[in-house]
Amino acid sequence: xxxxxxxxxxxxxxxxxxxxxxxxxxxxxxxxxxxxxxxxxxxxxxxxxxxxxxxxxxxxxxxxxxxxxxxxxxxxxxxxxxxxxxxxxxxxxxxxxxxxxxxxxxxxxxxxxxxxxxxxxxxxxxxxxxxxxxxxxxxxxxxxxxxxxxxxxxxxxxxxxxxxxxxxxxxxxxxxxxxxxxxxxxxxxxxxxxxxxxxxxxxxxxxxxxxxxxxxxxxxxxxxxxxxxxxxxxxxxxxxxxxxxxxxxxxxxxxxxxxxxxxxxxxxxxxxxxxxxxxxxxxxxxxxxxxxxxxxxxxxxxxxxxxxxxxxxxxxxxxxxxxxxxxxxxxxxxxxxxxxxxxxxxxxxxxxxxxxxxxxxxxxxx
Amino acid sequence: xxxxxxxxxxxxxxxxxxxxxxxxxxxxxxxxxxxxxxxxxxxxxxxxxxxxxxxxxxxxxxxxxxxxxxxxxxxxxxxxxxxxxxxxxxxxxxxxxxxxxxxxxxxxxxxxxxxxxxxxxxxxxxxxxxxxxxxxxxxxxxxxxxxxxxxxxxxxxxxxxxxxxxxxxxxxxxxxxxxxxxxxxxxxxxxxxxxxxxxxxxxxxxxxxxxxxxxxxxxxxxxxxxxxxxxxxxxxxxxxxxxxxxxxxxxxxxxxxxxxxxxxxxxxxxxxxxxxxxxxxxxxxxxxxxxxxxxxxxxxxxxxxxxxxxxxxxxxxxxxxxxxxxxxxxxxxxxxxxxxxxxxxxxxxxxxxxxxxxxxxxxxxxxxxxxxxxxxxxxxxxxxxxxxxxxxxxxxxxxxxxxxxxxxxxxxxxxxxxxxxxxxxxxxxxxxxxxxxxxxxxxxxxxxxxxxxxx
Numbered sequence: 001x002x003x004x005x006x007x008x009x010x011x012x013x014x015x016x017x018x019x020x021x022x023x024x025x026x027x028x029x030x031x032x033x034x035x036x037x038x039x040x041x042x043x044x045x046x047x048x049x050x051x052x053x054x055x056x057x058x059x060x061x062x063x064x065x066x067x068x069x070x071x072x073x074x075x076x077x078x079x080x081x082x083x084x085x086x087x088x089x090x091x092x093x094x095x096x097x098x099x100x101x102x103x104x105x106x107x108x109x110x111x112x113x114x115x116x117x118x119x120x121x122x123x124x125x126x127x128x129x130x131x132x133x134x135x136x137x138x139x140x141x142x143x144x145x146x147x148x149x150x151x152x153x154x155x156x157x158x159x160x161x162x163x164x165x166x167x168x169x170x171x172x173x174x175x176x177x178x179x180x181x182x183x184x185x186x187x188x189x190x191x192x193x194x195x196x197x198x199x200x201x202x203x204x205x206x207x208x209x210x211x212x213x214x215x216x217x218x219x220x221x222x223x224x225x226x227x228x229x230x231x232x233x234x235x236x237x238x239x240x241x242x243x244x245x246x247x248x249x250x251x252x253x254x255x256x257x258x259x260x261x262x263x264x265x266x267x268x269x270x271x272x273x274x275x276x277x278x279x280x281x282x283x284x285x286x287x288x289x290x291x292x293x294x295x296x297x298x299x300x301x302x303x304x305x306x307x308x309x310x311x312x313x314x315x316x317x318x319x320x321x322x323x324x325x326x327x328x329x330x331x332x333x334x335x336x337x338x339x340x341x342x343x344x345x346x347x348x349x350x351x352x353x354x355x356x357x358x359x360x361x362x363x364x365x366x
Numbered sequence: 367x368x369x370x371x372x373x374x375x376x377x378x379x380x381x382x383x384x385x386x387x388x389x390x391x392x393x394x395x396x397x398x399x400x401x402x403x404x405x406x407x408x409x410x411x412x413x414x415x416x417x418x419x420x421x422x423x424x425x426x427x428x429x430x431x432x433x434x435x436x437x438x439x440x441x442x443x444x445x446x447x448x449x450x451x452x453x454x455x456x457x458x459x460x461x462x463x464x465x466x467x468x469x470x471x472x473x474x475x476x477x478x479x480x481x482x483x484x485x486x487x488x489x490x491x492x493x494x495x496x497x498x499x500x501x502x503x504x505x506x507x508x509x510x511x512x513x514x515x516x517x518x519x520x521x522x523x524x525x526x527x528x529x530x531x532x533x534x535x536x537x538x539x540x541x542x543x544x545x546x547x548x549x550x551x552x553x554x555x556x557x558x559x560x561x562x563x564x565x566x567x568x569x570x571x572x573x574x575x576x577x578x579x580x581x582x583x584x585x586x587x588x589x590x591x592x593x594x595x596x597x598x599x600x601x602x603x604x605x606x607x608x609x610x611x612x613x614x615x616x617x618x619x620x621x622x623x624x625x626x627x628x629x630x631x632x633x634x635x636x637x638x639x640x641x642x643x644x645x646x647x648x649x650x651x652x653x654x655x656x657x658x659x660x661x662x663x664x665x666x667x668x669x670x671x672x673x674x675x676x677x678x679x680x681x682x683x684x685x686x687x688x689x690x691x692x693x694x695x696x697x698x699x700x701x702x703x704x705x706x707x708x709x710x711x712x713x714x715x716x717x718x719x720x721x722x723x724x725x726x727x728x729x730x731x732x733x734x735x736x737x738x739x740x741x742x743x744x745x746x747x748x749x750x751x752x753x754x755x756x757x758x759x760x761x762x763x764x765x766x767x768x769x770x771x772x773x774x775x776x777x778x779x780x781x782x783x784x785x786x787x788x789x790x791x792x793x794x795x796x797x798x799x800x801x802x803x804x805x806x807x808x809x810x811x812x813x814x815x816x817x818x819x820x821x
Contacts, residue, residue, distance in 0.1 A: 015465060076438060080468065083471070163712075166370060336472065347475060354495060
C-alpha cells in the first residue's frame with residue numbers, strides 16, 4: 001500500500017487524551033446514527049408504504065412528522081463525531097473529502113433539498129393531500145447522501161487508493177466493499193425504522209388508538225424489519241468477504257477485542273430474525289415488539305464498536321510510527337463537560353415542563 | 367499544502383465566503399429573532415395583547431425553518447467547505463479549539479430542542495411555560511455566539527496566543543469583545559427588519575403602528591450597537607491590518623470601498639429605522655424590504671471586510687492562505703516546498719515547467735486560478751521575464767522577514783512595509799523559484815503563440 005501521499009500529522013498537540021476523543025466519538029456517533037436511521041430508513045419506509053392498505057398512511061405520516069425534527073437532531077448530533085474524528089484522523093478525512101470534493105459539497109445541497117421536501121410533505125399530508133412523489137424524492141436525496149458518506153468513509157481508510165481516485169474520481173465507487181457496505185448501512189436503517197414504526201403502533205394501540213390501522217402500521221414495520229434483517233445477514237457476510245484480505249486477516253487475529261463485538265452483533269442480528277419471525281399479531285405481542293427494538297439498538301452498539309475497530313485495522317499501516325503529542329486543555333474540557341451537562345439538563349427540563357404544564361379546561365393557553 | 371487541491375473555477379475563498387455569509391445571516395437572525403420573539407411574547411402575556419401574540423406566533427415558523435433547518439445545514443456547510451478549501455487551517459483550528467466547538471455544540475442541542483418545542487407547544491402549554499422555553503432558546507443561541515465569536519475573531523487578531531498558544535488567550539483575543547458587541551447589534555437589526563415585515567400583515571392600523579414602533583426600537587438599538595462595535599473593532603485591529611483598508615492610501619482599494627459600503631449601508635438602515643420610529647404608519651413593506659436589504663449589505667460587507675483583512679494569512683501571523691505556517695518557512699526554503707507538498711508534486715519530475723506548475727499548485731492555487739478567479743495568466747501577461755524573476759525574488763526575500771520577525775500581541779511582521787503585503791512569501795529552493803518562473807512564462811500569450819507557430 002502506498003502511503004507516500006498521506007499529509008503530515010498536525011504539529012499541534014492533541015488537546016486531550018486520545019482515549020477520551022475515541023469514547024466521545026463512538027458515543028456521539030451512536031446517538032447520531034439513531035436519528036440518521038430514523039431519517040433514512042423512515043423516509044424509505046414512508047416512500048414504500050404508499051397510501052393504500054391499513055396503516056400505510058399512518059406509517060407515512062408518522063415518519064414525515066418525526067423527521068421534521070429528527071433530521072435536525074441527526075445533523076446536530078453529527079457535528080460532535082465529526083469534531084472528535086477530525087482531531088484524531090483529520091489528515092485522512094480531509095484528503096478523502098477533497099478527492100471527491102464536489103460530491104462531498106453536493107451532500108449539503110441534497111440535505112437541504114431533502115429536509116425542505118420533508119416539510120413540504122408534512123404540510124401536504126396535514127392538509128389531506130397526497131405526498132407520495134415528494135417523499136420518494138426526499139428518500140432519493142437521503143439515499144444519495146448515504147452513498148457519499150460510505151464513499152468518503154471507505155476512501156479515508158485506504159490511502160493506497162487515493163492516487164487512483166485523484167486521477168479519476170469515479171474510481172471511488174470501484175471499491176469492492178462499496179456496494180455491500182452501502183447496503184449494510186441502508187438495510188440497518190430500514191430495519192431500525194421498521195422496528196420503531198411497530199413499537200410506536202403498539203404504544204398508540206395501548207393508549208386506545210384505532211386498532212385496525214395501528215395493526216396495519218405495526219405489521220408493515222415488522223415485515224420491513226424482517227426483510228431488511230434477513231437481507232442484512234447475507235449482506236453482512238458479503239461485506240466481510242469484500243474487505244481487503246490483509247485487513248480481514250488482521251481483524252480476525254484481533255482476538256476477543258475485535259471478534260467479541262462482531263460476534264455479539266451477529267448474534268443479536270440472528271436473535272432479531274428469530275423474534276421477528278415469531279410475530280404474527282404485533283398488537284397482541286407487545287413484549288416481542290419491544291424485544292425487537294432492544295435487539296436492534298444492541299446490535300447497533302456492537303456494530304458501531306466493530307466499525308471503529310475495523311477502522312484502526314485498516315489504518316494500522318498508514319499510522320504506524322505516528323508520534324502524537326498530547327497537551328490536555330483541562331479548563332476548556334471542563335467547560336465543555338459543564339456546558340454539555342447543563343444543556344442536556346435544560347433540554348430535559350424544558351421537555352418535562354412542556355409535557356406537564358398543560359392548561360386546564362378554561363385556562364389560558366400560550 | 368500537504369493536501370490535494372480542490373480545483374474550483376471560482377476560487378475556494380469565494381465559495382467559503384458564499385457559504386459563510388449565508389450561514390452568518392441565518393444564525394444571527396436566529397439569535398436576534400429569538401430575542402425579539404421572546405420579548406414580544408412576554409409583552410403580549412403581560413399586556414394580554416392578542417395582536418402581539420399573533421406576531422410572535424407568525425414569526426416562530428420562520429425561526430424554526432431558518433434556525434433548525436437552514437442554520438443547522440449551513441453550519442455543517444461551513445465545516446464541509448473549509449475542510450475542502452483550507453484543510454490545514456481547519457486542522458489547526460480544531461486542534462486548538464475542539465473543546466470550544468464542543469461546548470458550542472452543547473448550546474446548539476439546547477437551541478434546536480427548545481426551538482422545536484416552542485413551535486410545537488403553541489396553544490398547548492401555559493403561557494409562562496411557553497415563555498420559559500423561548501427564553502431558554504435565546505439563552506442557548508446567544509451563548510453559542512459568545513463562544514464562536516472567540517474563534518472567528520481569533521483568525522484575524524490572534525493576539526497573545528501567538529506567544530502562549532493558550533486556549534483562553536486565543537478566545538479572548540483583542541477582537542473578541544468589539545466583535546461581540548457588533549454581532550449583538552447585527553442580531554437585533556436583522557430580527558427587527560424581518561419582524562417588521564411580519565408585523566405588516568396585521569390588518570388593524572393603530573395596532574400595526576404600535577408594533578412597528580416597538581420593532582423600530584430594536585432596529586435603532588441594533589444599529590447603534592453595531593456601529594459602536596464596528597468602530598471599536600477597527601480600533602482594536604493591529605496597524606498592519608488597518609493599513610489594508612484604512613487610511614488615505616489603503617493597500618486594497620476594493621476592500622476600502624467595501625468599508626464605505628458597510629458604513630453607508632448602516633447609516634441607511636439607521637435612517638429607515640428612525641423613520642419607522644417617527645412615522646410607523648407609513649413604514650410598510652417597501653421600506654421594510656429596503657431595511658432588510660441594507661441590513662444584508664451591511665452584514666455581508668462586514669464579513670467580506672473581515673475575511674479580506676486577513677490577507678495574506680488564513681490565521682493572522684500564524685498560517686498563510688496557502689496553508690504554509692510562518693514557522694516552517696526556513697525549513698521549506700532549505701528542503702524545498704515540493705518535499706512537503708506531495709500532492710502538488712505529483713508528475714513534477716517530467717520537466718522544469720512541470721515542476722514550476724507543481725510549485726504553483728502548492729503555493730499559489732489556493733487563491734489564483736489559471737484562467738478563472740484572480741487569473742494568473744492575465745496577471746503575467748504584461749510582465750517580461752526579467753521583471754517576473756524580480757517579482758519572484760522579492761517575494762522569496764519577504765519570506766525571510768516573516769521567518770525572522772518576532773511574535774508579539776501587536777502582530778508579527780509589519781506587512782504593510784513589504785513590497786507585496788497581500789501575498790504570502792514565495793517559499794522553497796532557488797531551483798523551485800526558477801521552475802515557477804519557467805512555468806508562468808508558458809502562460810504568457812506570446813509563448814502560446816510561439817508554441818502554436820512551431821507546431
